[in-house]
Amino acid sequence: MKLVALIPETERRYAILSTKVDVKKYFQDAYRMHLYVSNFETWAAMSLIKALFKANEICNYYREYNCNDSHFVSLGKYMLRKHNLI
Numbered sequence: 001m002k003l004v005a006l007i008p009e010t011e012r013r014y015a016i017l018s019t020k021v022d023v024k025k026y027f028q029d030a031y032r033m034h035l036y037v038s039n040f041e042t043w044a045a046m047s048l049i050k051a052l053f054k055a056n057e058i059c060n061y062y063r064e065y066n067c068n069d070s071h072f073v074s075l076g077k078y079m080l081r082k083h084n085l086i
Contacts (some may be wrong), residue, residue: 001023001071001074001075001078002065002067003061003065003067003071003074003075005065006061006065006075007075007078010052010075010079011079013040013052013053014048014052014079014083017052018053018083023083023085024049024083024084024085027085027086030044030047031044031086040054040086041077041086042073042077042078044076044080044085044086045051045072045073045075045076045077045079045080046069046072046073046076047076048076048079048080048085049072049073049075049076058072059081
């Protein structure tokens with residue numbers, strides 16, 4: 001995974017977010033409503049990344065790590081699986 005260096009920061013931010021919001025319930029409710037997305041797992045992964053990082057931080061990571069959306073999707077899916085969110 002190209003963004004492996006971001007895992008500790010992502011974990012730290014997830015811990016903060018999960019104290020404020022029931023993240024698992026959010027994704028369960030979204031899945032029940034189906035949200036009309038073609039790939040729920042990809043949508044959930046990017047939604048989590050967008051909740052954890054500001055847009056300008058993501059843009060900076062694109063340049064800093066020379067990555068693209070698929071790398072952020074991989075990071076998001078890693079977090080979703082690790083925390084049993086999907």
